[in-house]
Amino acid sequence: MLGKIFSSFSAKKDIAGLDVGSSCVKVAIFSNEKSGKKLKTWGHIPYSVPANAQPDERKALISEEISKFFKKMGIQTKYVASSVSGNSVIVRYVKLPKMTKKELDLAIKVEAEPFIPFDVNDIYLSYHILNDSVQEEGQQKMEVVIVAAKKEVVNEKIDIITGAGLEPAIIDVDSFALENLYSKLPGAEKGKSVLLVNMGNKTTNLSIIHPGTVSTPENPIAKDAPFNPYSRVVRDIFISGASLDRSLSKILSVTPEQAQEFKKGIRLLINDEEKLEAIKNYDKQLIVSSKAAITIFKDMASEISRSIDFYLSQGMDHSISRIYLSGGLSATPNLCAYLSGEFKIPVELMNPFSAAGETPKNMPADIIPSMAVACGLGLRELRDWQ
Template sequence: MLFRRASELIGLDIGSSSIKVVQLKEIEGNYTLTRFGMVSLAPEMIVDGTIMDSVRCVEILHNLIKDQSITSKDAVISLSGHSVIVKKVVLPQMTEDELAESIRWEAEQYIPFDINDVNMDFQILNTFADAEGKSQMNVLLAAVKKDKMTEYTSLVIEAGLKPVIVDIDAFALENMYCINYDVREDETIALINVGASLTNINILQGGTFAFTRDVSIGGNKYTETIQKDLGLSYDDAEKAKKGENVEGVDSFTLDPVIENVSNEIVSEITRSFGYFKTASGNEKIDKIMLGGGASKTKNFGNYLQERLETPVEMLNPFRKVQIPPEFDSAYINNAASMAAVVVGLGTRRLSDK
């Protein structure tokens, strides 16, 4: 269920600061946008990935689907955070059926939860011979805590939809990247999505999953710190974070506050890169592709590029997606930084594996 890449489903990204919905029409690998909408959530409605006000969230989601004139009921959602575990593991070569029979036993050593409390899926990436000539295989293992999955699928069901696929943010980002950018076999790319409460760090080698880590820090940290340090209201702190003019606030007082938070986020990204390099032996990340609503925070992209000495490019999830003229191009362009996960979900099809 977790890996089925997934006719025309609803991509649904339920985040801490907004709910986003997309539908994409696919013809021979080319995608056209047919529906896209998003609505902001009050900061107390979903906190650190936990749904605090399900009644209001259901109402907002129901209205969003209605406003977008979406008739399909089949939805693709994704999860992230500490309730999600993704590991690339090496196992003795076996058939997919054999692995399906033994996966729970194999996974116990990699999953830090009671194995009975998670839903699991796997994907065999490739096979190889080890130094002793024994046949091995790289397997991508994903596990999600059952209570977290139920929390989000219940919300979707209460809004009148059917969650037919539950994905993981990291895989949605990978799908989005692969439909919009040319994949080079010799290139290592970091996809970084800085959301409201979470930063997804996903590393691809030759377009294939290599590493992922979710860090519990994002755009909300800017807002909270600006509020506290400068004595601003939530709304004014949000405006200041986005570079809008706020009475009594100048760059002399604001910039150091923003830089301190940026430093925290970049330090976590640096730490994640270190974990990847230690595990893989790969010393070089060729490029960072940056997305997420908080990626537009003042000077963040430049700061990230300088600290990691790695080229940074802003992700455009609509780069190769056909946008019909009835869509407001300015709205789509402004929303692009926040749409990476939902576009990836919109590429999924029930027939995929």
């Protein structure tokens, strides 16, 4: 399933997945080999923008970092796939009167308007038909996913890309890039609904993936059955890395920038042994920082629960079998164990490179999960772009 908002792509070969986040840019370029996709180049480019920088200055600074990286690595391709997320992007799953694709192309603005909290003139609108024949209240309807993104956020990405001397082939949605990545993960289980949580700096993307066909004890999924998972709940929340920076900066009386660095060294104390050990060592910083982090992750867990309840209330499956974490903040030690204790289901870190060969040996372990969106973008197939 594709959440393409903007596309100017004509069949060119190499596409760079370019995730321009609020704290760093991630790049993933894959080549098409006979044996499948293979990672060609990757990049993790942290940048810092002065707090008082004007929007144009900010864009120019990020473009320059990207351009420098492409030059340094000798990257030939000019075509990039990037994505947007946050409160200027809305994804809605709706039922509309049954009509042909042609009719919907003409009617989409009018049909989408009641579901979109923005002026339709200020947005790029895109849609995808999930099911063209459902019955509701005796009427023939169709299930459609509508994606609306404010033009200003899409244009900002386009400006950054063109400012770096590159061409935006497609602007996607973070959660759809993650869905694409999940569909290629070797560990993905057919027949099971899963939840993806991408914990970034400003935004955390939540998405619940329906497996296409649900496996039940009465109807188990055949091993060779096709695997076409697709998102059914897509929601962004704003409990993320920066929330923890703010909390730590208050508790430790340091600047948010210092807190951001400090955060990379913290760990969650999740059992009595670990807590006692920290008390025995008089490690006050560890104790207070773990407490602050657990408060943030508890808030995040209650938002995740709301999304799970919403999904299950629609009757598409009766459980979520696993949670996959990605994004920079997910590198926090003990986080998987903590969330697994909260939800009583397995929680694991996503390794985006497992979808295409080996993880680069020179990549620091805590960077791996933050590469998920870039990999999901870079791993799109050619047919996805048209």
